[in-house]
Amino acid sequence: MAPLVAVVEISRRLLRGDTDVWPVIVVALMALVVKQFGTFGAGLLAHLADIRVSFGIRRELLGKLRRLPLGWFTDRNSGTVKKVVEDDVAALHQLIAHSVVEVTAAAVPPVVAIGYLFVVDWRMALVSLLPLVVGMIVYQRAMAGAGTKYPVFMEWLTRLSAAAVEFVNGIGVVKAFGPPGVASRRFQEVSRNFARFFLDWARSTSRASVIAEILVSPASVLVVLTTVGGVLTAAGHLPLASFISFLVFGTVTTTGLMTLMTSVHPLVTSLAVARDIRSLLSAPELPVATHPVVPDADAPGPVIRMRGVRFAYGETVALDGVDLELERGTVTALVGPSGSGKSTLAKLLPRFDDPQQGSVELHGADLRTIDPSELYRHVAFVFQDAAMLRMSIRDNIRLGRPDADDAAVRAAAGKAQILNRLDELPRGLESVIGEDAELSGGECQRVCIARAILADRPVLVLDEATASADPENEARIQDALSEVARDRTVLVIAHRLSTIRNADRILVLDAGRVVEQGRHDELLALQGLYARMWQHDQHARTSAVTKVEAR
Ligand SMILES: Nc1ncnc2c1ncn2[C@@H]1O[C@H](COP(=O)(O)OP(=O)(O)OP(=O)(O)O)[C@@H](O)[C@H]1O
Numbered sequence: 001m002a003p004l005v006a007v008v009e010i011s012r013r014l015l016r017g018d019t020d021v022w023p024v025i026v027v028a029l030m031a032l033v034v035k036q037f038g039t040f041g042a043g044l045l046a047h048l049a050d051i052r053v054s055f056g057i058r059r060e061l062l063g064k065l066r067r068l069p070l071g072w073f074t075d076r077n078s079g080t081v082k083k084v085v086e087d088d089v090a091a092l093h094q095l096i097a098h099s100v101v102e103v104t105a106a107a108v109p110p111v112v113a114i115g116y117l118f119v120v121d122w123r124m125a126l127v128s129l130l131p132l133v134v135g136m137i138v139y140q141r142a143m144a145g146a147g148t149k150y151p152v153f154m155e156w157l158t159r160l161s162a163a164a165v166e167f168v169n170g171i172g173v174v175k176a177f178g179p180p181g182v183a184s185r186r187f188q189e190v191s192r193n194f195a196r197f198f199l200d201w202a203r204s205t206s207r208a209s210v211i212a213e214i215l216v217s218p219a220s221v222l223v224v225l226t227t228v229g230g231v232l233t234a235a236g237h238l239p240l241a242s243f244i245s246f247l248v249f250g251t252v253t254t255t256g257l258m259t260l261m262t263s264v265h266p267l268v269t270s271l272a273v274a275r276d277i278r279s280l281l282s283a284p285e286l287p288v289a290t291h292p293v294v295p296d297a298d299a300p301g302p303v304i305r306m307r308g309v310r311f312a313y314g315e316t317v318a319l320d321g322v323d324l325e326l327e328r329g330t331v332t333a334l335v336g337p338s339g340s341g342k343s344t345l346a347k348l349l350p351r352f353d354d355p356q357q358g359s360v361e362l363h364g365a366d367l368r369t370i371d372p373s374e375l376y377r378h379v380a381f382v383f384q385d386a387a388m389l390r391m392s393i394r395d396n397i398r399l400g401r402p403d404a405d406d407a408a409v410r411a412a413a414g415k416a417q418i419l420n421r422l423d424e425l426p427r428g429l430e431s432v433i434g435e436d437a438e439l440s441g442g443e444c445q446r447v448c449i450a451r452a453i454l455a456d457r458p459v460l461v462l463d464e465a466t467a468s469a470d471p472e473n474e475a476r477i478q479d480a481l482s483e484v485a486r487d488r489t490v491l492v493i494a495h496r497l498s499t500i501r502n503a504d505r506i507l508v509l510d511a512g513r514v515v516e517q518g519r520h521d522e523l524l525a526l527q528g529l530y531a532r533m534w535q536h537d538q539h540a541r542t543s544a545v546t547k548v549e550a551r
Pocket residue numbers: 075313316317318336337338339340341342343344345
């Protein structure tokens with residue numbers, strides 16, 4: 001404001017015939033210097049605050065992610081989590097480091113200017129606000145309906161990006177099977193509908209918003225002020241110095257308002273982002289006992305016991321009253337038709353979720369009463385989606401035992417039937433998947449098995465997942481699994497019945513219930529679901545072999 005005040009003060013003095021204007025100029029220049037330091041200081045403080053807040057939020061988010069049930073992650077893709085932890089927190093930067101300072105800087109001058117103008121001449125001050133008030137009313141009217149469409153606009157953006165991702169992901173399949181053009185048709189359709197929506201939206205608001213913008217522009221304010229002020233000054237109702245004040249300060253209100261409007265948009269976006277962060281922070285966690293129980297590994301009885309377990313995904317009941325006991329050092333296989341609840345059951349053991357009814361116990365202690373880190377000292381798992389972290393294969397293998405030496409890592413890799421393959425890589429165990437090494441799905445799974453062998457937890461949950469592996473890979477995975485199962489209590493989801501013939505116990509699931517259980521021979525003798533599945537499995541194998549031989 002200082003240069004503007006200086007202009008008015010200098011004209012006032014000159015009009016009085018006082019030519020001593022240097023002190024005013026010096027004060028204005030000093031004020032400018034103070035402003036520069038002030039702006040720099042404010043920016044610095046705001047950025048420091050941003051660093052502290054972002055750090056605090058990220059730490060809170062990571063803590064939260066650690067406490068969320070693992071099932072929460074399987075229901076979401078990693079993109080969602082990354083968006084909140086990385087992008088959303090980064091977007092808050094705008095709010096904390098910039099918007100606060102910018103909005104303040106934009107809001108203060110108009111307020112001061114209006115106050116000052118009212119002191120100089122309240123009637124002219126009202127006149128200077130006239131174009132603004134009319135402009136705001138027009139703008140408000142135009143936006144009243146349009147504002148409600150903002151969520152629809154965001155919805156369209158999500159739909160558009162989903163269609164684009166679908167188009168790119170499915171392009172191979174559609175190219176191979178679909179008629180030409182099918183792949184892009186859906187994407188084009190969504191784009192076209194979006195364009196239509198957007199045009200309608202823009203059209204409904206454009207005329208009014210252009211009028212509003214013209215009204216609140218500095219030019220309009222200046223036209224009104226010079227006309228009214230000129231007439232009043234000429235008639236002797238307004239001193240010339242006051243008229244100059246209005247010419248100088250009159251447009252400050254409108255320019256400030258316009259800056260305010262442009263800095264409000266990032267503010268609104270940041271608030272939406274803050275909502276997403278808050279919703280992640282308030283996602284329900286797995287309850288943790290205030291006085292956790294430490295399970296006694298020497299307690300008599302089964303290592304794992306499930307009683308009357310029921311689990312539903314919304315309306316879909318996946319498990320309906322399951323009882324299960326895993327005896328120490330035994331291998332129990334879960335079999336059943338697709339969708340019978342095998343994965344759901346297996347994932348309750350490492351507490352991906354809690355059952356809605358019934359309980360899961362480890363050495364007689366309900367999992368809900370055990371500290372999660374204590375639970376993972378007992379239970380390891382290898383699931384189909386073999387997870388490799390972006391670090392060396394050595395560190396991937398020793399994730400569960402970071403202090404393991406090289407010999408132990410190599411021994412585990414050897415038992416998991418993957419050591420030779422890893423030694424073939426240019427940097428051996430130092431290689432990083434995705435950077436200087438690529439492994440097949442089966443090979444990644446064997447690395448995960450090596451991790452489980454090294455972690456040496458007494459209970460192991462496995463998804464056999466050999467259905468899609470080639471015979472050699474399958475045989476190797478089988479060998480690795482037999483190795484890892486030695487002396488451990490194992491629950492394995494079996495996709496090929498031939499691989500679990502020797503299991504100590506086989507549990508047959510159907511529609512979320514255990515319908516048969518026993519050893520392979522006992523189940524065959526029952527002539528029930530298992531026997532039918534076995535026949536089907538055998539038939540599929542022989543017919544595949546016959547077909548290959550016939551060729
Ligand atoms: N995240 C989920 N949300 C909703 N329903 C689910 C979810 N996961 C599984 N289901 C449903 O729960 C039931 C049991 O699924 P589950 O994956 O446990 O079966 P499964 O026996 O492991 O199947 P498969 O052998 O095909 O892997 C199915 O009806 C499935 O559609």
